[in-house]
Amino acid sequence: MSVNINIEGLIGKAKPFLSNSYAPYSNIHVAAAVLTDKGSIYTGVNVENASYGLTICAERSAISAMVAAGERKPVAVAVVTDMDNPIPPCGACRQVIAEFNPKALIIMHSVKSGKTIVKNLEELFPQPFILEK
Numbered sequence: 001m002s003v004n005i006n007i008e009g010l011i012g013k014a015k016p017f018l019s020n021s022y023a024p025y026s027n028i029h030v031a032a033a034v035l036t037d038k039g040s041i042y043t044g045v046n047v048e049n050a051s052y053g054l055t056i057c058a059e060r061s062a063i064s065a066m067v068a069a070g071e072r073k074p075v076a077v078a079v080v081t082d083m084d085n086p087i088p089p090c091g092a093c094r095q096v097i098a099e100f101n102p103k104a105l106i107i108m109h110s111v112k113s114g115k116t117i118v119k120n121l122e123e124l125f126p127q128p129f130i131l132e133k
């Protein structure tokens, strides 16, 4: 049985976390919600650092929460931002999501414009680096 993906519902799960985003340097706030094959939802926000390169994106925060909870398969990832337009996951996040599901649905939403863009990770990241498990 495959899990039903509720696009608006998943965006709604990420939204309340946007205000928890720690982004004093870029002032770009991002929250992510990961829906798994079991129907669970894990959230994350971007966490910046005075040593800029240590910043962790919202998507990787949410994927880490999923793994910590013992789950391994994201079917959809909602990325919500306060930027003017929806933003796609950065290259590092694409690689990290692809580790667990190269076909995950990526839902990008801007709370400012209300715009939503939906793409498959395969389209955003057609050649992930994946080792045989």
Ligand code: THU
Residues within 6 Å of the ligand: 023, 026, 028, 029, 030, 045, 046, 047, 048, 055, 056, 057, 058, 059, 079, 087, 088, 089, 090, 093
């Ligand atoms: N950021 C994310 O959290 N996710 C993305 O997909 C792109 C960028 C964050 C990282 C940093 O805190 C800020 O946005 C600006 O790059």
